[in-house]
Amino acid sequence: MNLATLRPDVLVLGGGNAGLCAAISAREAGACVLLLESAPRWLRGGNSRHTRNLRCRHDAPEDVLTGSYVEDEYLDDLMRVTGGKTDAGLARLVIADSGSCRAWMRAHGARFQPALGGTLQLSRTNAFFLGGGRALLNAYYRAAERIGVQVLYDAEARGLEIRDGAFVAAEVAHEGRTWRVQAKALVAASGGFEANLEWLREAWGPAADNFIVRGTPHNRGAVLRALLDAGAVAVSDPKQCHAIALDARSPKFDGGIATRVDSVSLGIVVNREGERFYDEGEDFWPKRYAIWGRLIAGQPGQIAYSIIDAKVLGRFMPTIFPGERADTLAELATKLGLDETRLAETVARYNVAVRPGRFDHTALDDCATAGLAPAKTHWAQRIDTPPFTGYPLRPGITFTYLGVKVDHRARVAFVDGRQAGNVFAAGEIMAGNVLGQGYLAGIGMTIGTTFGRIAGKEAAAHARG
């Protein structure tokens, strides 16, 4: 196919949630739309493949959502997790839209289900996609193709021609050639750079080599880099990322949600030296799992080990890889490659410090240590009942926050104060406007859905002039 002759009104780069919302919206507004997805068809959809819900405002129980989650509470949550690093105007826009976007989603094939087993804490705030993100993407791709959005796979934008803040053409690798694809408007929805190991290294140094990338290997940030090089205003910074504790045996890329390890708060975590380094029981695991990526990234060799005993087996979400299991701590240490004396000392110190309490893994219980640094403030039980189980952990990077600044019309801002007329951005590439740091489960999909639709409509309006 000769890409140079296509000349669509709207060129959408990225075939994830935001890109599809943009492409469908632009097409419905009458534009001729070309969507380029850098992944092959089976891997289409970027990190949206691994998502499962979006966070929705609602004033009363609605279909799959329980209770209410009003605008102010949503905004408070966002302010809290970001420490105020958010554009309040854009945040309000997203939150307001989050209450009504499900109707649009349904009209384009999305289907919802109540919160999944093991995630009841999200049943009030998050609407889950039936079948998860890939099912949502499948529905969107079918909807897009039905209305005539042209979709190309294995088509990677590597550079942008932007003159005086105006998009002219994209440089696209496809079927072994490089094409110059012109369009009247651009929607950049190509995600962050978390799969670009060199870029991660620039930000994190050699520690980045030990990161596992939870999502698509295709989010290499080429479009983000091209926009920044062309003078787009950056938001957040390259070091900000969402990273969790992941099974160290996970694949380097695309392991998704199933590779996480949820045993941390029920036992102790030691580093390569066999030492504890953080309060494992600080808060409920769903509220803490996202800090453990960074914690492990700060440890020697970027590796840690969650160690539990038989008392808590079966009390956390099943893991994809079986833990190493042994009848003695010494044997477990050997299996995990730890120094058995040091592990024994750490466990002994911890066991002595454990105060009596009533263990309850469904509440912030009173099982804590005394006189131990770092303390374990909840769910502290002695590790004394064989078999002992250990899971090796690595930092697993979910996404990066560095992005381009946009306005309420999803237009990308450029450094000299110009607002580009025909460059729009949606999804992870601009999520940093709303989520400057921290994390709120499901808000990434909400941002992508809101700004994808805005960007599509605005790009179509611009192109059709």
Add this chain to the structure above:
Amino acid sequence: MPAADPHAEAARLMAICNACRYCEGYCAVFPAMERRIDFARNDVAYLANLCHHCGACHSACQYAPPHEFAVNVPRTFAEVRVASYEDCAWPAAFAGLFRRNPALGSVATALATAVFLALGAAAKGGLFVPREGAFYAVFPHGLLVTVFGLAFGFAALALALGALRYWRLVRDSTGLAPQGADALSAAGDALTLRYLDGGGEGCFEGRGDPAKMRRVFHHCTFYGFALCFAATSVATLYHYALGLAAPYAPTSLPVALGTLGGLCLVVGPAGLLWLDRRRDAELADPGQTALSRSFIAMLLLVSATGLALLALRDTALMGLLLAVHLGFVLAFFVTLPYGKFVHGIYRALALVKYAREIRAPSTAGIAES
């Protein structure tokens, strides 16, 4: 990474699915899975038969091949299902027949038809005499009752003992005995094919939109079969209770039921065969294409020969058509316990177990907050 043994492979997949759970809303399989942490052979045999092979989970799976996790639940469960049919077959020595079902069906049909043709030829007047639909003039009533009674009795016994073995394999040893309400609930789920719907959208056949056709054709097949069975039962009543001998008029209840059932039993299997050919090859277990198609073809041939017989029963071809039809029907019953028919029984039993299980609180004990 995939294991060669389907049970080991299913256990590998369930460990992945249990850590993911995105498909929980599609059907009964995943909620049942979440109640477990280990997946022994009996757990897998239970879950695999709960699966209705709609394909929804595979279409939604972020780990489907060519992803290195290579998760393919529908195909793996299809393989486990056949293994469970074989494990539970009675007599056990006949377990191998599942893999040779087309040959078994063909040989049985050929033999049965040949016997009926020979008997018909030996009858007074031979095969090619117009008899105004008087079947018993070709084959005496007593002969048919004896032959089919034996065949049906054998099939019923083999199926019942197979079902019992399956139940013993999967039943809960911890005392969750199902009650009447569970059987009723399961019957409702089975008769409506509740889980053959991809979570509401229909089955995933290929790359296009999910569609409800599979369920429609399956309903045609099942209820067509039920109508034909009802026609025979009513005719039996007519014969013994009311003293009314065949042939019955086209407007009579047995013929009306049989005609309607026969038509459904042509449309349904023909539709299922058509769907089977266009289905995404990734979903199917290639090892049982023959098992599945031979059963559907058998149903189709039984109904087609029956309808032909009805249409031409007043002509000289009646004897020949009757012999052929009876040949197919006899072969159908004799081979029933070693073919795809058993899927309905095992699936229904799995649904009964599920109905009981979901009434009890989960013992998996995973923290929710």
